[in-house]
Amino acid sequence: MLQELKDLEPFRADVRAWLAANLPADWQDKMRGASEDEHVAFQKFWFRRMMEGGFGAPHWPKAWGGGGFSFAQQIVLYEEIARAGAPRLILYFIALHHVPATLLEWGTEEQRRRHLPAVLSGEEIWCQGFSEPNAGSDLASLRTRAERRGDRFVVNGQKTWSSNAHHAHFCLLLTRTDPKSSKTRGITYFILDLKTPGVTLRPIKQITGASHFNEIFLDDVEIPAENIVGQENNGWAVAQSTLSSERGLTILELAERMRVGFELLLSDAQSPAPAGGRLIDDDEIRRRLVDVHVRIQALRFLVNEMLMQVLRGGKAGVEPSIIKIYYSELLRDFTALGVTIGGAGAQHLQAVLMGGGNETGYWMQDYLYSWAWTISGGSTEIQKNIVAERGLRLPREPQPAGAG
Amino acid sequence: MDFHLTEDQQALVSALQSILQDHGELPQGERLSYAYHHSGLQALLKASGFFDAAREMGALEAALIVIEAARLPVLVETGASALVAPMLLPANEGVDGPVALIAGRDLDKAHRNLPIATTALIDLGDDVVVLPVAAGAIETVKSVLAFPYGRFRRAPDLGAGRRIAGAGPKLRQWWRVAIAAEAAGAADSAVNFTVEYVKQRHVFGRAVGSFQSVQHRLVQCHAIARATYYMALRAAWSGESVHADMAACYVQQNVGRLLFDLHQFHGGMGVTTEHLLHFWTYRVRALQAEVGGVNDAARSVATKLWPAPTVAQQGRLVQAR
Ligand SMILES: Cc1cc2nc3c(=O)[nH]c(=O)nc-3n(C[C@H](O)[C@H](O)[C@H](O)COP(=O)(O)OP(=O)(O)OC[C@H]3O[C@@H](n4cnc5c(N)ncnc54)[C@H](O)[C@@H]3O)c2cc1C
Numbered sequence: 087m088l089q090e091l092k093d094l095e096p097f098r099a100d101v102r103a104w105l106a107a108n109l110p111a112d113w114q115d116k117m118r119g120a121s122e123d124e125h126v127a128f129q130k131f132w133f134r135r136m137m138e139g140g141f142g143a144p145h146w147p148k149a150w151g152g153g154g155f156s157f158a159q160q161i162v163l164y165e166e167i168a169r170a171g172a173p174r175l176i177l178y179f180i181a182l183h184h185v186p187a188t189l190l191e192w193g194t195e196e197q198r199r200r201h202l203p204a205v206l207s208g209e210e211i212w213c214q215g216f217s218e219p220n221a222g223s224d225l226a227s228l229r230t231r232a233e234r235r236g237d238r239f240v241v242n243g244q245k246t247w248s249s250n251a252h253h254a255h256f257c258l259l260l261t262r263t264d265p266k267s268s269k270t271r272g273i274t275y276f277i278l279d280l281k282t283p284g285v286t287l288r289p290i291k292q293i294t295g296a297s298h299f300n301e302i303f304l305d306d307v308e309i310p311a312e313n314i315v316g317q318e319n320n321g322w323a324v325a326q327s328t329l330s331s332e333r334g335l336t337i338l339e340l341a342e343r344m345r346v347g348f349e350l351l352l353s354d355a356q357s358p359a360p361a362g363g364r365l366i367d368d369d370e371i372r373r374r375l376v377d378v379h380v381r382i383q384a385l386r387f388l389v390n391e392m393l394m395q396v397l398r399g400g401k402a403g404v405e406p407s408i409i410k411i412y413y414s415e416l417l418r419d420f421t422a423l424g425v426t427i428g429g430a431g432a433q434h435l436q437a438v439l440m441g442g443g444n445e446t447g448y449w450m451q452d453y454l455y456s457w458a459w460t461i462s463g464g465s466t467e468i469q470k471n472i473v474a475e476r477g478l479r480l481p482r483e484p485q486p487a488g489a490g
Numbered sequence: 491m492d493f494h495l496t497e498d499q500q501a502l503v504s505a506l507q508s509i510l511q512d513h514g515e516l517p518q519g520e521r522l523s524y525a526y527h528h529s530g531l532q533a534l535l536k537a538s539g540f541f542d543a544a545r546e547m548g549a550l551e552a553a554l555i556v557i558e559a560a561r562l563p564v565l566v567e568t569g570a571s572a573l574v575a576p577m578l579l580p581a582n583e584g585v586d587g588p589v590a591l592i593a594g595r596d597l598d599k600a601h602r603n604l605p606i607a608t609t610a611l612i613d614l615g616d617d618v619v620v621l622p623v624a625a626g627a628i629e630t631v632k633s634v635l636a637f638p639y640g641r642f643r644r645a646p647d648l649g650a651g652r653r654i655a656g657a658g659p660k661l662r663q664w665w666r667v668a669i670a671a672e673a674a675g676a677a678d679s680a681v682n683f684t685v686e687y688v689k690q691r692h693v694f695g696r697a698v699g700s701f702q703s704v705q706h707r708l709v710q711c712h713a714i715a716r717a718t719y720y721m722a723l724r725a726a727w728s729g730e731s732v733h734a735d736m737a738a739c740y741v742q743q744n745v746g747r748l749l750f751d752l753h754q755f756h757g758g759m760g761v762t763t764e765h766l767l768h769f770w771t772y773r774v775r776a777l778q779a780e781v782g783g784v785n786d787a788a789r790s791v792a793t794k795l796w797p798a799p800t801v802a803q804q805g806r807l808v809q810a811r
Pocket residue numbers: 213214215216217218219220221222223224246247248249250299458459461462463464465466467468471483484486488489490691693694698701703704754755756757758759761
């Protein structure tokens with residue numbers, strides 16, 4: 087891969103120059119404390135700009151309007167995006183990753199034609215409706231009921247933790263169509279238009295003060311049968327495609343952003359210490375800074391190793407789980423150090439950088455938000471079970487399955 | 491010391507618990523707040539004489555009051571007015587509560603409980619200033635931590651307060667005991683709340699609390715809460731400043747893992763403010779940073795326990811080798 091990356095130096099220079107020319111220099115000032123509307127508008131603007139530059143959907147096939155980038159090209163691109171401190175396209179996360187992974191493998195030609203171009207035009211924002219109040223780690227116990235009435239289904243139930251559903255137009259929805267089949271059988275996967283009558287959202291208040299996720303209530307919601315993805319009662323297999331799309335290059339971007347974010351931590355550590363001198367002169371702070379710094383490098387090695395395997399055509403195996411555990415625990419310690427360094431000033435509500443990474447320099451918010459990373463996308467405990475059972479081949483605990 | 495409560499202490503705790511039970515409920519409309527100071531309950535505890543316990547019974551009894559009150563999701567300010575102020579001020583110089591404790595070097599920053607305080611005790615290093623807080627002098631600062639926070643609109647005139655020379659170390663000592671006591675009560679409630687949750691929450695056909703990986707970590711959380719309780723009681727009972735340092739150091743060191751595990755075991759619920767847990771954990775988190783945090787507390791322990799050896803001691807060491 088090293089040679090391949092070296093050969094991409096001209097490409098890297100192009101990306102860097104493009105970002106320098108196109109990324110509004112004051113975007114962070116504008117988006118710090120921005121309203122939801124301003125945030126949405128800016129995400130749209132930046133996504134369209136990235137699409138014009140040819141960088142908005144690097145992993146999508148060319149045939150569907152994407153970049154068709156090689157793996158190595160994507161690595162370079164995300165390194166440069168992180169380096170430039172460009173916004174995370176957080177509102178398009180599901181639309182850009184989960185939607186193509188699902189529709190390209192299972193969708194009908196009609197579904198692809200209806201939605202994939204609309205996503206790339208920036209018009210369609212998507213959310214994921216997998217988790218329910220009583221189905222999170224144990225996703226297969228989901229109960230939202232869909233009943234067939236001719237060529238339509240009537241859906242009743244409740245979804246929860248649906249990120250950005252309040253901005254979304256469509257939802258990847260998992261329902262139970264055969265109540266007699268238990269667990270992974272009898273599940274059907276739908277595309278749900280969120281404007282359908284009977285869909286109600288309630289924002290959930292998070293520990294950081296924001297409300298980025300929602301409950302979705304479904305009361306006699308009618309979905310046409312043509313919106314089934316895959317086959318009736320075969321939704322579990324489709325959902326696996328959706329879930330596996332979460333564990334690819336996104337972690338590379340996050341690892342790179344963390345490397346850049348560390349500079350922020352380091353510069354805050356230069357501030358005066360209460361007892362005189364600078365904070366970084368304190369042995370304890372120094373030791374923790376080094377600990378975080380070394381672990382960021384180790385994270386990058388883990389990610390590189392996984393990417394190399396995939397690049398060589400291998401399967402990623404349990405590496406994504408290991409990396410998720412490693413990243414989320416590191417993020418927690420990183421941001422906790424930020425709170426220590428921030429002192430009393432880090433304790434109070436400040437304006438949040440909308441569309442920022444996980445290390446924004448508003449350390450208390452970053453710290454509290456880091457707790458979400460050990461839960462969302464399959465909790466740390468579930469990931470550890472996966473590694474223990476499939477990696478270390480230890481005897482099994484109950485069947486794990488995770489969502490969102 | 492014997493941690494078994496005496497009959498008098500037992501009676502005090504029971505009397506307090508029954509008042510807290512009857513009057514300490516969180517109003518429905520406040521469930522999504524970050525902090526809710528229950529002024530009615532505060533007044534009731536004062537009228538019932540609980541704030542006089544330190545003087546009439548002793549510091550240990552006052553610490554028990556702080557611990558019990560901290561078990562509630564609602565906030566009543568007891569640490570400073572039931573424990574720190576009475577231990578610091580002569581009996582005839584009692585102050586009105588609620589009381590805010592303030593690090594003088596951060597005077598311009600936001601301080602815990604300042605918006606509800608009628609008196610501030612300001613730590614100037616060597617001396618302490620007892621400053622009445624005028625209504626209107628404070629602006630509230632928004633915080634996610636589960637206390638009201640506020641700052642002085644204008645730099646306060648410290649000359650207007652009563653200056654107590656040389657009281658700084660004593661203030662910091664009792665402040666640390668109050669931190670440990672308040673954290674002990676809140677941590678215990680947070681652990682119990684989580685234990686109940688994992689018993690009820692089922693995944694894969696069994697209770698979350700039936701997984702040993704969850705059990706082991708909850709046991710550690712429980713041990714942290716219990717140890718904090720004992721450390722706080724010992725420091726209150728002995729009146730030794732190094733015990734106060736140890737109690738604060740212990741809890742401030744361990745808060746991180748406590749908070750993380752308790753929220754983690756709530757799954758998605760744990761990252762919302764819709765489930766009461768944060769009323770306790772965010773309070774403990776706020777206490778983690780005070781009186782210089784774990785760093786200052788640990789340094790203080792080390793300095794007091796292991797001062798640099800004298801020349802004579804050093805000589806003996808060399809000989810012994
Ligand atoms: C920020 C955020 C965004 C999210 N976005 C979405 C979204 O867009 N769409 C969506 O559908 N979902 C989303 N989720 C939901 C997420 O997938 C679930 O929260 C997650 O799967 C955990 O489920 P739960 O909350 O029900 O916790 P539970 O499954 O109830 O877990 C409770 C605790 O038990 C532990 N546990 C469970 N099983 C085991 C075991 N076998 N061994 C040991 N411990 C165990 C868990 O690790 C956890 O600590 C989001 C969650 C978060 C936090």
